[in-house]
Amino acid sequence: MGLFESLYDPMMKPLEWMGVQKWRQLVISKAHGRILEIGAGSGNNFVFYPKGAVVYALEPSPLLRQKATEKIPENTNFTLIDGIAEQLPFADESFDTVVSTLVLCSVNDLEQSIREMQRVLKSGGRLLLLEHVALKQPLGFALQTAINPAWKRMFGNCHLNRQTAITVQKYFPNVHEIPFLGELVVHLDATKTG
Ligand SMILES: C[S@@+](CC[C@H](N)C(=O)[O-])C[C@H]1O[C@@H](n2cnc3c(N)ncnc32)[C@H](O)[C@@H]1O
Numbered sequence: 001m002g003l004f005e006s007l008y009d010p011m012m013k014p015l016e017w018m019g020v021q022k023w024r025q026l027v028i029s030k031a032h033g034r035i036l037e038i039g040a041g042s043g044n045n046f047v048f049y050p051k052g053a054v055v056y057a058l059e060p061s062p063l064l065r066q067k068a069t070e071k072i073p074e075n076t077n078f079t080l081i082d083g084i085a086e087q088l089p090f091a092d093e094s095f096d097t098v099v100s101t102l103v104l105c106s107v108n109d110l111e112q113s114i115r116e117m118q119r120v121l122k123s124g125g126r127l128l129l130l131e132h133v134a135l136k137q138p139l140g141f142a143l144q145t146a147i148n149p150a151w152k153r154m155f156g157n158c159h160l161n162r163q164t165a166i167t168v169q170k171y172f173p174n175v176h177e178i179p180f181l182g183e184l185v186v187h188l189d190a191t192k193t194g
Contacts, residue, residue, distance in 0.1 A: 005156070008064070023187060024101060027187055033097060034096050035049070036055075036120060037098075038085045038098065040080070041059060041064050041102075043068030043069075046078070051073075054077045056078075058085075059082070060083065065082065068080055085113035085117070093119075093121065093123065104164050105131060105158045106158050111170075118171045121192040123192055127175075128189055129188040130186075131164045134161040134162055135183065141161060144161040165188055172190035172192065175188050
């Protein structure tokens with residue numbers, strides 16, 4: 001995954017200008033309290049956290065963690081940690097907000113990752129996701145599925161055809177879906193109940 005990690009920021013630059021940056025801003029503006037960001041990558045969300053934010057940022061890649069360190073804004077309280085979504089190194093009910101952007105496409109176990117997000121959220125806590133997902137339109141989905149094996153190998157295990165919203169709904173029945181780019185990208189916003 002070394003090449004993908006090195007090229008991630010330059011590859012994302014045009015996409016950031018085309019809309020990703022605006023979506024990041026929307027997602028992060030809803031984060032509050034003690035925040036966990038999972039798969040923080042090179043820290044492209046960091047600039048959007050408000051002054052004084054308390055953020056634990058988890059990222060398994062040492063190279064991306066190093067890049068992320070350089071993007072920590074002043075007057076914030078960031079802790080960068082090694083770890084994976086499937087096994088979060090935190091106690092139950094320890095965060096007010098869990099954020100993750102463009103990560104659930106790449107994890108090895110989608111359902112276990114969402115189960116872990118639910119476990120570490122406090123009751124009433126907020127889950128904020130931004131993901132590209134499987135298209136609902138059958139032809140589009142078939143195309144995504146056909147390209148998927150090669151895509152995964154080229155782009156750090158990124159899956160094009162994950163039914164992320166359906167899996168999130170199993171653990172967060174009240175999830176609200178905001179589509180972008182004709183439903184290719186979604187912002188999923190959910191609250192932990194009970
Ligand atoms: C496409 S990048 C997105 C990075 C960043 N969140 C962003 O929005 O720019 C995918 C990220 O997920 C991380 N990742 C891959 N598998 C993971 C896992 N099992 N748990 C947590 N992060 C993971 C990668 O290291 C990478 O930083």
